[in-house]
Amino acid sequence: MPTRAETNARASALRAGFEAAGAVAVEPPILQPAGALLDLYGEDIRARAYVTSDPLRGEQMLRPDFTVPVVQMHMAGGAEPARYTYAGEVFRRQEDDAARANEYVQVGYEVFDRADPAGADAEVFARIAGALAHVPTRAVVGDVGLLMAAVEGLSTTETRKAALRRHLWRPRRFRQLLEMFAGRIASPPTRAALLRGEIETQAPHVGKRRGAEIEARINALRIDARAPALDAREVDLIEGLLDIAMPLPDALSRLHDLCVDMPAISGAVEGLDARRGALETRGVDVRALTFEASYGRTSMEYYDGFVFGLRAEARPDLPPLATGGRYDALTRRLGAGAEIPAVGGVMRPGPLIEVEEAATC
Numbered sequence: 001m002p003t004r005a006e007t008n009a010r011a012s013a014l015r016a017g018f019e020a021a022g023a024v025a026v027e028p029p030i031l032q033p034a035g036a037l038l039d040l041y042g043e044d045i046r047a048r049a050y051v052t053s054d055p056l057r058g059e060q061m062l063r064p065d066f067t068v069p070v071v072q073m074h075m076a077g078g079a080e081p082a083r084y085t086y087a088g089e090v091f092r093r094q095e096d097d098a099a100r101a102n103e104y105v106q107v108g109y110e111v112f113d114r115a116d117p118a119g120a121d122a123e124v125f126a127r128i129a130g131a132l133a134h135v136p137t138r139a140v141v142g143d144v145g146l147l148m149a150a151v152e153g154l155s156t157t158e159t160r161k162a163a164l165r166r167h168l169w170r171p172r173r174f175r176q177l178l179e180m181f182a183g184r185i186a187s188p189p190t191r192a193a194l195l196r197g198e199i200e201t202q203a204p205h206v207g208k209r210r211g212a213e214i215e216a217r218i219n220a221l222r223i224d225a226r227a228p229a230l231d232a233r234e235v236d237l238i239e240g241l242l243d244i245a246m247p248l249p250d251a252l253s254r255l256h257d258l259c260v261d262m263p264a265i266s267g268a269v270e271g272l273d274a275r276r277g278a279l280e281t282r283g284v285d286v287r288a289l290t291f292e293a294s295y296g297r298t299s300m301e302y303y304d305g306f307v308f309g310l311r312a313e314a315r316p317d318l319p320p321l322a323t324g325g326r327y328d329a330l331t332r333r334l335g336a337g338a339e340i341p342a343v344g345g346v347m348r349p350g351p352l353i354e355v356e357e358a359a360t361c
């Protein structure tokens with residue numbers, strides 16, 4: 001295990017590399033306002049953030065990542081286009097696995113540029129992969145936008161699409177919902193009983209929802225339960241899409257074929273093809289990239305496009321050496337009316353040093 005000083009020195013060197021490439025170094029505070037910001041990360045990080053309260057500033061959290069504060073800072077008045085870099089600790093509680101770090105160092109690179117989103121995705125990937133080029137890695141890419149487009153294209157009710165969108169980040173629940181909407185599995189007994197009016201909803205209200213809201217929600221679910229089952233073919237198509245895991249060029253041919261039956265994903269497939277082209281232009285060997293349609297669904301809920309991760313080939317037990325992705329909608333949510341396409345990624349110098357040391361032993 002590298003010492004803290006070694007990790008920090010490596011982090012500074014990596015950040016200097018991004019600065020040399022034109023990025024501006026930024027240092028968001030460790031203590032961040034929690035509240036609404038925490039919601040942007042999604043359920044997993046929300047449950048794992050260290051939250052405390054400050055008598056003057058209200059709920060505060062130890063930053064669980066840099067992307068949200070960097071987006072906030074940029075949207076508050078950064079000039080366009082912009083490239084930022086940073087290095088420092090992030091904090092995430094670990095409840096089940098004591099071996100996983102609850103505090104670790106990240107070095108990141110974020111690009112806010114509306115000129116050429118495919119080029120920006122390739123730039124972030126290539127810069128990060130370039131900084132890791134001396135260690136053998138396995139790279140996986142994905143595209144959260146593809147699945148979002150596939151859900152939009154389903155011929156079903158808006159309520160069902162909204163449920164699928166919400167559960168996009170919980171792969172097992174997502175599949176269950178699909179199967180349930182298709183009538184292939186029964187809805188859970190408690191939901192069925194609730195819809196039949198057999199469950200008392202007059203229990204004391206401990207949460208934030210009021211009685212009328214709960215009734216309205218149950219009513220909406222009742223109406224929805226009467227909607228026709230999802231077309232079996234559409235369910236098979238979307239499940240087929242989720243199962244894609246193969247070299248990027250092969251995945252693209254498969255996806256182009258799928259577009260015939262799923263026209264809703266055509267735009268997203270074109271977008272992914274543009275990423276392939278931009279990566280090639282940057283000299284990335286795209287045959288060595290595995291495309292996994294499900295990749296990115298268990299990470300930050302702000303991703304909405306291209307996503308990637310690189311793991312040490314010899315040490316699959318270590319956390320990924322780098323991860324990142326596109327988060328256009330996050331800039332809209334923090335932009336008070338403004339938005340800008342954005343993408344970024346982080347490296348973890350700690351595990352990187354471990355891999356480097358093993359290689360030189």
Ligand SMILES: N[C@@H](Cc1c[nH]c[nH+]1)C(=O)O
Nearest residue numbers: 065067324325344345346
């Ligand atoms: N902030 C993300 C990584 C990332 C940076 N930019 C985009 N994604 C994380 O901590 O996992």
